[in-house]
């Protein structure tokens with residue numbers, strides 16, 4: 001029978017979900033970080049992943065819109081500016097576009113998302129809907145995949161710099177920045193869930209939220225694999241050569 005957990009037991013159960021389900025385990029990531037991707041597979045990944053980047057500040061705004069606790073809003077606010085930028089800070093979305101620039105994409109094509117796989121759009125939109133519709137606790141818990149992100153980002157930075165001559169420091173800047181941002185955000189969210197999941201139902205809902213989020217991430221990589229490793233892109237999805245800046249397309 002499910003029993004009430006102590007905060008430490010709850011944290012251990014959350015971390016187990018990460019150990020078993022986080023997308024660092026996905027074969028596409030192993031291929032990407034190990035140097036096994038072609039430049040077009042890296043392009044497909046960066047183009048699709050833009051959809052995730054774009055939805056993050058929207059889901060953070062949705063979370064804040066339903067939040068009556070001023071302290072929580074104050075703490076959550078910087079997540080939006082981390083991505084959208086403010087004043088002198090260019091923001092994570094801009095840094096992501098530096099990555100897609102480095103891969104030769106036309107910015108309007110990336111931002112327009114018309115070349116993204118349908119499954120990528122559905123998965124990222126599902127995250128926004130989840131945060132909009134579920135309890136605040138579940139919305140916060142769904143961000144906890146970030147507990148596991150820094151290790152993955154480190155692997156990505158070193159693996160991609162080592163294996164691909166088209167990747168340099170400028171284009172991995174997005175991930176370097178997340179190495180500072182993600183641990184701070186994840187520590188806050190973890191503490192929030194530890195303190196606020198006080199009933200069996202709340203604890204189980206928090207675990208389900210984190211599981212759901214690992215599925216949002218996993219489904220995106222399944223779709224990439226099918227489309228660009230197995231060569232089955234959906235009709236209308238990006239094909240190599242499309243959406244490039246003219247100078248790169250001609251090169």
Ligand SMILES: O=C(O)c1cc(C(=O)O)c2c(n1)C(=O)C(=O)c1cc(C(=O)O)[nH]c1-2
Pocket residue numbers: 056092142143144145146147148149152178217
């Ligand atoms: O590259 C990755 O594997 C990865 C994963 C995740 C994640 O685990 O959700 C995030 C990010 N990156 C990321 O860059 C990011 O800004 C971010 C925000 C969030 C969130 O749920 O609020 N997750 C993630």
